[in-house]
Structure formats: structure tokens, C-alpha cells
Amino acid sequence: MQSPDSLQDTVLHAAVSIVATSGPDDVSLREVARAAGVSHQAPYHHFKDREGLFAAISEQGFTLLADSLHMAKSPTREALFVAYVTFALRHPGHFRVMFRKDICNLEHYPAALMQADRAFGALADFVARDLDETATIDEIRMTATYMWSVAHGLATLLLDGPLEKKIGEIADVDEFVMNVARLATRALH
Amino acid sequence: MQSPDSLQDTVLHAAVSIVATSGPDDVSLREVARAAGVSHQAPYHHFKDREGLFAAISEQGFTLLADSLHMAKSPTREALFVAYVTFALRHPGHFRVMFRKDICNLEHYPAALMQADRAFGALADFVARDLDETATIDEIRMTATYMWSVAHGLATLLLDGPLEKKIGEIADVDEFVMNVARLATRALH
DNA sequence: ATCAAAACTTGATACTGTCAAGTACGTGCA
DNA sequence: TGCACGTACTTGACAGTATCAAGTTTTGAT
Numbered sequence: 042m043q044s045p046d047s048l049q050d051t052v053l054h055a056a057v058s059i060v061a062t063s064g065p066d067d068v069s070l071r072e073v074a075r076a077a078g079v080s081h082q083a084p085y086h087h088f089k090d091r092e093g094l095f096a097a098i099s100e101q102g103f104t105l106l107a108d109s110l111h112m113a114k115s116p117t118r119e120a121l122f123v124a125y126v127t128f129a130l131r132h133p134g135h136f137r138v139m140f141r142k143d144i145c146n147l148e149h150y151p152a153a154l155m156q157a158d159r160a161f162g163a164l165a166d167f168v169a170r171d172l173d174e175t176a177t178i179d180e181i182r183m184t185a186t187y188m189w190s191v192a193h194g195l196a197t198l199l200l201d202g203p204l205e206k207k208i209g210e211i212a213d214v215d216e217f218v219m220n221v222a223r224l225a226t227r228a229l230h
Numbered sequence: 231m232q233s234p235d236s237l238q239d240t241v242l243h244a245a246v247s248i249v250a251t252s253g254p255d256d257v258s259l260r261e262v263a264r265a266a267g268v269s270h271q272a273p274y275h276h277f278k279d280r281e282g283l284f285a286a287i288s289e290q291g292f293t294l295l296a297d298s299l300h301m302a303k304s305p306t307r308e309a310l311f312v313a314y315v316t317f318a319l320r321h322p323g324h325f326r327v328m329f330r331k332d333i334c335n336l337e338h339y340p341a342a343l344m345q346a347d348r349a350f351g352a353l354a355d356f357v358a359r360d361l362d363e364t365a366t367i368d369e370i371r372m373t374a375t376y377m378w379s380v381a382h383g384l385a386t387l388l389l390d391g392p393l394e395k396k397i398g399e400i401a402d403v404d405e406f407v408m409n410v411a412r413l414a415t416r417a418l419h
Numbered sequence: 420a421t422c423a424a425a426a427c428t429t430g431a432t433a434c435t436g437t438c439a440a441g442t443a444c445g446t447g448c449a
Numbered sequence: 450t451g452c453a454c455g456t457a458c459t460t461g462a463c464a465g466t467a468t469c470a471a472g473t474t475t476t477g478a479t
Binding site for chain 1: 329
């Protein structure tokens with residue numbers, strides 16, 4: 042995207058790029074150091090360890106996602122779906138890390154956790170506004186879980202799953218996502 | 231589960247167990263070799279390399295999943311959902327590998343791919359039978375994608391995602407899954 | 420009994436994350 | 450000006466890893 046200046050940005054950018062093309066397992070601190078033209082230990086001054094690097098990617102990713110979801114002013118249900126899936130497809134280098142608790146447990150990174158909560162808050166707020174006032178807490182929670190599941194499932198299946206190879210056959214991916222979104226929202230009254 | 235006898239089974243079992251508790255990244259061929267009490271190179275006689283080991287896990291997992299989905303004789307829509315999610319929660323050591331294309335590209339493992347197709351075929355067949363005859367190919371494909379997305383999204387969010395920490399609060403996980411399934415199927419007429 | 424293949428071992432190489440100890444440099448302060 | 454100190458970075462070392470190569474043992478069919 043941009044041309045980063047600080048080593049911190051350079052390393053982060055290189056790592057996201059590797060995740061986007063290969064996956065998190067192929068991110069090596071020594072390789073991003075080489076990519077930045079510095080010694081193998083230089084990145085450790087900006088990230089505590091490998092997990093810290095992934096935490097930074099997660100935080101940036103959830104910030105972008107939360108912004109995307111909040112951006113949709115007076116969104117429709119379909120618009121939220123599409124925003125979620127679109128984020129995943131346009132930022133694979135972030136999305137592939139954000140939910141990988143095994144490589145980065147967000148519980149240990151409050152700043153990242155806050156951005157994650159902000160993203161999920163956008164969905165919860167929408168659902169609370171969208172359902173009529175007779176809805177119980179359980180109904181709201183169930184509905185939010187449902188919406189999130191569809192969007193997350195579709196995003197992961199499109200991005201890395203068996204649907205990926207069929208994307209080529211789909212003329213307009215955005216329209217396909219929108220159609221699934223329309224189908225999904227039919228479950229809500 | 232069982233007490234495996236052959237080294238191949240022992241190694242496979244140990245790997246699945248590590249994935250279930252820690253994740254695929256913590257699977258080391260040397261560690262499973264140690265667990266089996268053999269030299270660090272012994273596993274290579276049964277699996278071409280690390281990816282081959284994951285392919286074997288995937289094949290076993292998709293076999294189990296396909297069996298589960300086919301097992302549900304004259305299934306309801308909800309039963310299929312529940313079967314999928316239940317499989318993920320009861321076989322995390324398999325499920326966490328089956329969709330990780332970065333550590334194991336099924337395209338290179340025909341036997342595993344066949345089991346995967348068998349699992350997805352179960353869903354596709356059901357959808358084709360479930361929709362009325364006026365449904366177009368696109369509608370069938372869209373519906374199958376939708377159902378799969380909900381089930382897959384819910385499974386991953388429950389297993390590894392932010393919903394996991396809330397599982398404790400959910401009195402009856404099976405009932406919770408069933409309720410989401412009921413909500414999801416309301417989208418289908 | 421023999422012989423070839425399968426199952427397994429030992430050894431080496433190149434990579435990784437990370438600890439430990441250094442060096443270079445800018446900035447505030449006396 | 451000089452000097453102390455923290456930040457950014459380097460060099461070096463260690464243990465762990467996947468995997469190649471080459472050996473040895475075990476086994477099973479003829």
C-alpha cells in the first residue's frame with residue numbers, strides 16, 4: 042500500500058504481506074528483518090516476540106474492520122454482511138491472523154482486544170436497534186451470533202476454503218455475497 | 231480413543247491430540263516421534279513430510295464428517311446443522327486442520343479430497359432434495375453455500391473464536407446450536 | 420535359506436525463535 | 450562543552466525444527 046518509514050511499520054507491512062500470500066506460518070522474524078534490511082534481532086525492539094507481531098497485525102485488522110462496520114451509516118442488514126466479507130477478502134493478511142487464537146491470544150493484548158470489542162459492538166448495536174422492543178436478551182444474542190456466523194463462515198470459505206476455487210466461476214463476487222446476504226436476512230422476520 | 235498399534239496410527243493419534251490441545255503449529259514430527267518412542271526419522275516412512283501428516287488427519291476428519299452427515303437418515307435441515315457443529319466441537323484435532331489450506335493443500339491429496347467431496351456432497355444432495363423442483367441451479371448452489379456458511383461460521387466461532395469464552399455461560403451448548411439452526415432455517419421458506 | 424523390500428536409526432545441514440551482550444547515537448542536563 | 454542515559458540496532462550463541470542422505474535391522478515371500 043504505502044511506503045512505510047519506521048522499521049516498525051516496515052516489519053508490520055512485510056509480515057501482513059507474507060500472511061496474505063502464504064499464511065501466518067510462513068512469517069519468520071528473520072525473514073521480515075531481511076526484507077527490511079536490518080539484523081535478525083532488530084524487530085525485537087518493536088515487538089516483544091512473534092506473538093507480539095501477530096498481535097499488532099490483529100489490532101490493526103480489528104481497527105480496520107470496526108471502522109468498516111461503523112462506516113456503514115444507517116446500514117441495512119445486508120450492508121453489514123457485505124462489509125464483513127469484503128473486509129476479509131480485501132485484507133487477507135489481517136483476517137487470517139485475527140481469529141487464530143493459537144498464534145496470538147488477544148486476551149494478553151488489551152489494545153487489540155479493545156478494537157475487537159469495538160468491531161463486535163458495531164454488530165451488537167445494530168442487532169439491538171434492528172429487532173423490535175419485545176426482543177429478549179437471549180433473542181438479541183442469538184440473532185447477533187447468527188449474523189456473525191453467516192458472515193464469518195462465508196468469509197472464511199471464500200478466502201481459504203473450498204469455495205475459493207469456485208470464485209473464478211462466479212462472475213461477480215460482490216453480487217454473489219450480496220445474494221447470500223439477502224438469503225440470510227430472510228431468517229430475520 | 232483406542233490404543234493404536236501400528237506406528238502410523240500412533241503418530242496420527244499423537245498429532246491429532248496435539249492439535250486438539252494446542253493447534254497445528256505445535257505439531258512437530260520430532261515430538262510425535264518421541265511420543266511414540268521412535269527415532270526422529272521414523273514417521274517419515276509413513277508420511278512423506280509434515281504436510282503429508284496433516285493430509286492424513288484431514289482425510290480421517292472428512293471421512294468422519296461425511297459419515298456423520300450421511301448417518302442422519304432423512305435428516306431435517308436443523309439436524310444437518312447440528313451434525314456439522316457437533317463434529318467440529320467433538321473432533322477439534324481434525325477440524326482445525328481440515329480447512330487450513332496453508333498447512334495442507336488438499337489438491338495434492340486425492341484420497342483426502344474424495345472424502346471432502348463426499349462430505350460436501352451430503353449437503354448438496356440434501357439441499358437438492360429439500361428445495362422444490364422449480365429451483366434453479368444457482369438457487370441450489372446459493373442455498374448450499376448459505377447453509378454451509380452458517381454451520382461453518384458457528385463451528386469456528388464456538389471452537390476457537392470469541393464465542394468460546396462464552397460457552398461456559400451457555401447452559402446447554404447443544405440446545406444453543408439447535409436454536410441457531412432453527413433461526414437459520416427460517417431463511418428457507 | 421536367501422534376498423529384496425520395508426521399517427527404522429544415525430548423522431548432518433540449514434533454517435527458526437529467542438536469550439545475552441555488545442555498539443552507535445541522539446537528547447536532556449550540568 | 451561534557452556526560453549520562455535511553456533508544457535503536459548489531460553480533461553471537463543456543464536449542465529446537467524439517468528434511469536430506471546414508472546406514473542398519475526386520476520381515477516376508479519364494
